[in-house]
Amino acid sequence: MNIITAAQTKDADRHTIETEPIASVDLMERAANAFVTAFIPLYPDSNTSILICCGTGNNGGDGLAIARLLQAHGYDAITVWVVRFANSERDDFTANFARLHNTPIRITEFFPGDKLPDIDQTVIIDALLGSGLNKPLTGDWLRLVKHINGVPGRKVAVDVPTGLRADGIIPDTEYALYAHDVISFQRPKLSFFFPESAKAIERFHVVDIGLDESYIERLPTDFRLITRDDIQRIYRNRLPFSHKGTYGHALLIAGNTRTMGAALLCCGASVYSGAGLTSACIPPAGLAALNTCHPEVMYCPEEDLAEIWGTFDAVGIGPGLGQREKLLTACLGYSAKPMVIDADAITLLAREPSLMEKLPTPCILTPHMKEFDRLFGTHSSWWDRLRTAREQAEARHIVLVLKNRYTFIVMPDGSVYINPTGNPAMASGGMGDVLTGMLTSFLAQGYPPQEAAILACYLHGTAGDQLAANGMAVVPAGKLIRMIPLAIGNRGGFS
Ligand SMILES: NC(=O)C1=CN([C@@H]2O[C@H](COP(=O)(O)OP(=O)(O)OC[C@H]3O[C@@H](n4cnc5c(N)ncnc54)[C@H](O)[C@@H]3O)[C@@H](O)[C@H]2O)[C@@H](O)CC1
Ligand SMILES: [K+]
Numbered sequence: 001m002n003i004i005t006a007a008q009t010k011d012a013d014r015h016t017i018e019t020e021p022i023a024s025v026d027l028m029e030r031a032a033n034a035f036v037t038a039f040i041p042l043y044p045d046s047n048t049s050i051l052i053c054c055g056t057g058n059n060g061g062d063g064l065a066i067a068r069l070l071q072a073h074g075y076d077a078i079t080v081w082v083v084r085f086a087n088s089e090r091d092d093f094t095a096n097f098a099r100l101h102n103t104p105i106r107i108t109e110f111f112p113g114d115k116l117p118d119i120d121q122t123v124i125i126d127a128l129l130g131s132g133l134n135k136p137l138t139g140d141w142l143r144l145v146k147h148i149n150g151v152p153g154r155k156v157a158v159d160v161p162t163g164l165r166a167d168g169i170i171p172d173t174e175y176a177l178y179a180h181d182v183i184s185f186q187r188p189k190l191s192f193f194f195p196e197s198a199k200a201i202e203r204f205h206v207v208d209i210g211l212d213e214s215y216i217e218r219l220p221t222d223f224r225l226i227t228r229d230d231i232q233r234i235y236r237n238r239l240p241f242s243h244k245g246t247y248g249h250a251l252l253i254a255g256n257t258r259t260m261g262a263a264l265l266c267c268g269a270s271v272y273s274g275a276g277l278t279s280a281c282i283p284p285a286g287l288a289a290l291n292t293c294h295p296e297v298m299y300c301p302e303e304d305l306a307e308i309w310g311t312f313d314a315v316g317i318g319p320g321l322g323q324r325e326k327l328l329t330a331c332l333g334y335s336a337k338p339m340v341i342d343a344d345a346i347t348l349l350a351r352e353p354s355l356m357e358k359l360p361t362p363c364i365l366t367p368h369m370k371e372f373d374r375l376f377g378t379h380s381s382w383w384d385r386l387r388t389a390r391e392q393a394e395a396r397h398i399v400l401v402l403k404n405r406y407t408f409i410v411m412p413d414g415s416v417y418i419n420p421t422g423n424p425a426m427a428s429g430g431m432g433d434v435l436t437g438m439l440t441s442f443l444a445q446g447y448p449p450q451e452a453a454i455l456a457c458y459l460h461g462t463a464g465d466q467l468a469a470n471g472m473a474v475v476p477a478g479k480l481i482r483m484i485p486l487a488i489g490n491r492g493g494f495s
């Protein structure tokens with residue numbers, strides 16, 4: 001699914017208005033209806049007192065239409081503020097302002113410098129500024145947004161919280177309204193996936209306002225959101241007459257005395273993700289545990305690595321490796337194979353940058369933020385970090401899996417796939433080790449690295465999402481791996 005810029009959204013609006021065709025005020029009505037349909041289940045009590053704060057642009061126009069529609073749905077404690085801090089208004093705002101005169105809804109207008117009354121409503125709908133935001137909030141706008149943020153009511157933003165830029169750059173210095181819910185039109189905005197948006201968003205919902213989807217999907221963009229359709233398209237069914245040889249041999253080089261669990265988790269993840277064979281290069285101290293936990297996995301002693309290297313289809317290295325990280329240097333000297341480099345192996349790359357010149361193709365690196373910055377230098381924002389990731393992935397022809405709440409998968413052509421799955425119940429040790437096992441397993445099964453990364457990240461998240469949906473407040477990594485076959489079986493969707 002394409003993630004588009006605010007300018008492209010405007011273009012898709014224009015295109016839909018011209019070609020459907022639909023009057024722009026009717027498109028606004030459709031957007032307001034979609035908002036209301038999403039709003040009602042979130043705040044079903046029609047006695048809820050609601051303040052709707054509207055600017056005089058199209059976002060404000062939406063707010064006025066929403067006021068009228070909510071009132072028609074029986075919400076009768078609605079107050080509207082119209083904030084006339086700009087000296088112009090949009091036509092569709094004007095039209096919706098006129099339509100409100102035939103309703104019992106009370107409107108109060110505010111001008112620059114006006115004193116702002118106390119707010120005692122339970123819900124505040126933010127229709128002040130939307131994707132038209134083009135500069136930081138200052139003056140009266142800033143004062144108003146701070147006033148709203150200072151009251152206890154739940155805030156629900158129309159399209160985008162006022163003050164949050166839509167396109168990914170979220171300067172620390174810029175103030176924004178804090179929305180408990182954002183109900184966004186047609187597409188989530190790129191910014192929603194950046195960690196800095198936490199200052200403005202608790203959760204977001206996306207509603208279809210009927211813009212021309214095929215047009216949106218043809219717009220050029222470097223950012224895509226992974227959906228279940230991608231998984232259904234990419235995943236290849238296991239074939240009749242296939243055998244373990246069909247699904248490749250994954251080698252995991254992982255584990256040390258104190259961190260053997262990391263090796264066990266990534267080996268288990270490889271088995272459960274479908275590699276035909278999985279071998280573990282672990283210290284002998286881990287053998288009893290390996291055979292007990294994952295009897296499917298074979299043992300590859302360190303000293304045999306060079307000799308049997310040719311038998312593996314993909315190699316994952318790093319989880320829990322500790323001082324054994326030097327094995328990476330040896331591996332990079334053998335014949336090139338699809339590789340996943342994670343954890344301590346990434347730390348070694350950061351210490352010995354010359355190794356970066358020896359990375360095989362294909363190669364997937366899976367840094368979290370700290371590992372990434374160790375590797376490529378510190379970054380003060382996620383936008384800058386992502387820019388570096390795109391430059392590095394292109395220059396080195398590698399896939400960078402930049403792990404986060406919304407993992408960014410940066411492809412060798414510089415495009416970015418955003419993974420939406422996963423949840424806070426999964427925030428615990430071992431999750432990254434599981435991902436490395438899954439990635440290596442899919443590479444061993446013959447998936448190109450781009451596809452392996454999309455499959456592994458998405459299914460890793462849906463496995464965790466399903467366990468959380470089953471009521472697990474905490475999802476340990478060992479539990480997650482056993483869910484992987486079901487996540488694959490359901491192609492990343494559970495009913
Ligand atoms: N046909 C359309 O274009 C549709 C637009 N929709 C709504 O329209 C919104 C975008 O509307 P607009 O482009 O009118 O813009 P907004 O309503 O977001 O903002 C209004 C104007 O405020 C000014 N402004 C921006 N940042 C400011 C700041 N920091 N301080 C003071 N003034 C500032 C700009 O000149 C901007 O045009 C979307 O977020 C969405 O809510 C929806 O109604 C769906 C259809
Ligand atoms: K808004």
